[in-house]
Amino acid sequence: MRNILFLSILILVEHPSFAQTKPPSAEVQIKSALMAAPADKRDGATVYGYSQNNELVILKQGTNELICVADDPSQPEFSVACYHKDLHPFMQRGRELRKEGRSNQQVFDEREKEAKSGRLIMPKQPTTLVVVSAKDADVDKSTGEVKNSYMRSVVYIPYATAESTGLPLKPEAPGMPWIMHPGTHGAHIMINPPAPEKK
Secondary structure, eight states, rough: HHHHHHHHHHHHHHOOOOOOOOOOOOOHHHHGGGGSGGGGGTTOOEEEEEEETTEEEEOOOOOSSSSEEETTTTTEEEEEEEEEEGGHHHHHHHHHHHHHTHHHHHHHHHHHHHHTTTSSOSSOOOEEEEEEEEEEGGEETTEESSSSOOOEEEEEEEOOOOHHHOHHHHOSSSTOEHHEEEEEEESSEEOOOOOOOOO
């Protein structure tokens, strides 16, 4: 179940928009996307969002190492994310492959092959992805205000294993880190805090 949940999150980060739903204003998209960024990095972060034609474009050119992605209006529920710039080739390749109609497994397999061949450059150091999600009913798309949001973190360490990190293959308790896809290009540490109580 946790693996399925993470794949759904990753699809939201990587998936190009196909639906006709119009996105909020650029200002609102930037505001909401930056929810996933540390406060001290928001001013310098680059933000991708959606044009009125539902094309993913740069809404804010940044100056630091962080890239944030606004909520995809074609997808159900609210999800924004920020990740280290060294993860951008990985994320961008996922978007390209999904646009071609590849399945989750096909995307994983293709990126694994390309990473091993050197075509897809993966980070050489641990790099972070942070996702903030919420129910559509808790999002005011005219202002960007979000209630009852949930933040989860992922630390990518390509080819890391349970043995190299000392982490388990599943969480031992709520909020405890664990490693997913060990030994592959997509190896990463999952950190899922307990869900907060609704306001």
